[in-house]
Every structure is written in structure tokens, then in C-alpha cells.
Amino acid sequence: MALMRRQSLVKFDAPLCETIVETPKPQGRQVLMRIERCGLCHSDLHIQDGYADLGGGKRLDTTRGTTLPFTLGHEIAGVVEEVGADVAQQLIGTRRAVFPWIGCGQCQNCLEGDENLCAKQRFLGVAIDGGFASHVLVPDAKYLLEYDPLPVNQAATLMCSGVTAYGALKRLVERPRQRNLLLIGLGGVGQMGLAFAQAMFKQNISVADLSQAARDSALNNGAAIAYDPAEPDITRRIIKETEGGFDAIVDFAGNDKSMAFAISVLARGGKIVVSGLMGGNFSLPMVQWVYKRMTVEGFMTGTLAEAHELMALARSGKVKPTPMQEEPMSDVQTWIDALRAGKVIGRIVLKN
């Protein structure tokens, strides 16, 4: 009997602990992957908490439907170890990244390719067991992506921070005015956004982050200007320097402060894509919304088609690798704690 190791959630709002179970046998279109790497994402922290912060002391319960023990982790790359009867045997032994935003496959959203919008989703590491483990069972071989010649760490992180950053930016490409672009919040997704933005946009890219270290890292990785949102009178300075504000903004932080900052430096007719989940609550006078003719769109994850698009872009060599730090899978809880404490720059990738 083959066994697999997992770093499991055994209780919400408590540290992960190792569990050992029988390795599942793939059926039909399923694939069993031996995991090489799994990136650590902010949303793993929210799932571990069991709630999302709605602001004003209110919480959204996110524990429903989860059977414990449960394995987090959705930025997975590995080697195909075993396949179901309906999958080509030649796939065995190949190295692949795993698209985790898997839907039910039957609803209208899924049939139209928008599996990330599925209400009965089977997201890996969110709804079904994910990548903080030695193995993962993938529901269908079609969710595996070739990534050669990219490094394995980059391939893994493209599946969440990559597809989220790419998808958020894609929603700003077809805009009437493209004078400038601002990225707010330079955690793992924001850094990935900076890398993709340089491949997708012609204009200079500005960034904003409260952390000096994050700003320095962004300037070293292609940002033209880095702003500190806490600087006195920063809004006035930005409006002056940009001659009216930013036409396009991605808020990769997604809290009340980052959103207030985004609105304050948005040009008339501009658009903000909110892609962060730090939480909180935001309100705005209606007249300001109308006067500014602003557009605000929420976005997370992405479709399988978008994952293929961004993988093609990255494999073409146009996307610079982002800062990453490789750590042992068994230390995942240590790095969850570090991420929670804001002590991580770029992406932590856990290695088996």
C-alpha cells in the first residue's frame, strides 16, 4: 500500500500538522501527480482562518462544506506518477503545472469555459485536497500545463499569483486611454503583476506599497516609480506628476486603505481592478463615482484558457521571473506565520 504525506488543516484557526494516508488511485480521466513544488498564497491563510474579514467586525464564514483533515495549497507543479484508464500512458513521467481553478464541468459557467465562476467549484487546495503534500489527485488530465523551459518554481506560481495578476491586467488592456498604470500592493501577486505588466503594456509602470523593501524590490524589477502611500500629501504629488492621475490601477492589496488610495489617484474616466483580499469595507459618495466616470471591477483566479495564454507568454521568455524563496514543505506552517506577519517579500515556494 503506497502512502502519501500531507501538511493538513485538522482544525480551523490552528497550525497545520502532518497526516499520512493511502495514496489515491486515479480513475477515468484523473491523474496522480507527485508534487515537486507548491507555492504559498495569502488565500491559504484565509482558508486556514476559516473566515474572511468583511470589515466593521463582520466575518464571512468560509468553513462550510470542508471536511477535515484538509490539504491546502493551489500553486502546484509536479511529475505525473499514475493516470486513470482514459488518459494516455505517455503522460506518465512528464513534468507539468496544475491549473487549480476547476469547476463542476456541467453548469453554464463551466460549459462556457468560466470554471473559475462555478458555484459548485472543485478548486484544488480550496474545495478538494491540494498541494501541501507529497501527491495530489487532479480530476482531469486537461488541467495539466507544459511549462518547459521555465523553472519549476515559476511554473507553480503562475497557476495562482500568475493567472490572477495576468487576468487582472488583461482587464485593463482594452481601455480608451493608456497614459499610465499603477500597481498597488507588491506581495507575491503584485510582483508577478509587475513582471506581466512589462510584457503586456507599453507605458511606464508605477507601483505603490507601504514597505520600503517591497518598493526597492519593485524598482529593481522594472518599476519606473515607486510611491509610499503613507507619505504626507502623496495624493496631491501624484495628481500633479501624472497630470490628473492614473488611467488604470490594479489594487493587489484589497483593503479599505489601498482602495481609498486607489480612488484618490484615479484619473477621470479611469478604471480600478481590485484583485486583493486583505479585507475590510469600502464606501464612496455616489456623486464622486459619477463625477469621475470611474469603473471598478473585482477579479480573482482566471480561466484555463487564460492559464494557457499566460503560460505561452511566460514560455516565450517575455516575463521576468519574480523574487522567490524556496523552503522545505515540512516547514510550511513556519512560512504561513511569516507571511501572516508580513515578513515575506515575493513568493514562498515549498519543495518536496
Ligand SMILES: [Zn+2]
Ligand atoms: Zn492563491
Ligand SMILES: [Zn+2]
Ligand atoms: Zn460548474
